[in-house]
């Protein structure tokens with residue numbers, strides 16, 4: 001798919017972990033102002049891709065352009081500035097500070113990264129908490145929140161600095177259906193209201209198809225499908241459709257390669 005003026009452009013990306021090649025010449029563009037869900041088999045490198053885009057990992061080779069900046073060659077302090085100004089991240093493990101209440105958790109990045117007066121910080125924090133429906137919960141401690149509420153506070157914190165890009169890693173994991181519905185609505189709503197570019201890693205095909213403008217399917221170190229959910233569900237390759245439909249057998253076989261079953265049985269013990 002040709003993406004006009006992508007927010008993120010990845011080219012010929014190679015990345016290895018130990019002796020395992022995770023990405024082998026990955027090239028993909030992520031559209032500006034849209035929600036793109038990155039999906040694919042477990043262990044294929046989806047979280048790794050978010051970390052490469054966030055500059056937390058450095059590729060072996062290749063380029064990652066984000067809002068015109070080449071992430072892979074930025075110096076540490078430049079990367080820090082870029083992250084501060086442009087990126088919000090919501091990782092599944094992105095825990096709240098347990099010794100700070102909800103208000104102070106959301107205020108934290110503003111207090112650390114800006115010189116804004118406390119009165120302005122208060123207005124901004126209340127605005128972010130209102131956006132996630134938790135203005136009334138500002139005095140609660142993290143221990144008093146449900147899992148879904150904690151995720152929403154973490155979301156308010158990750159948009160505190162008005163990022164251009166927000167990256168979500170498995171934002172639905174462990175949530176009950178109502179909390180999941182709220183997070184889905186928030187991801188979609190915030191993307192539109194704040195004009196964000198959103199990248200979302202998740203295994204939930206149904207949620208992703210409902211929320212994402214585009215799906216990016218990654219497998220074997222490459223993009224095997226990129227398009228709207230509708231396009232991929234109807235016109236994707238057999239492998240893409242097998243993944244999206246959750247079929248147990250297809251191009252990715254149910255059976256691990258083995259010798260003849262009958263011979264195996266007759267052969268007795270190994």
Ligand SMILES: Nc1ncnc2c1ncn2[C@@H]1O[C@H](COP(=O)(O)OP(=O)(O)OP(=O)(O)O)[C@@H](O)[C@H]1O
Pocket residue numbers: 017018022040041042043044045046047048049
């Ligand atoms: N810190 C690490 N050190 C070494 N190998 C790692 C590390 N983190 C991840 N890996 C390996 O890198 C590969 C890609 O991991 P990654 O977490 O990006 O996959 P994923 O597609 O997000 O998986 P999942 O869907 O299960 O979360 C996996 O094989 C994993 O075992």
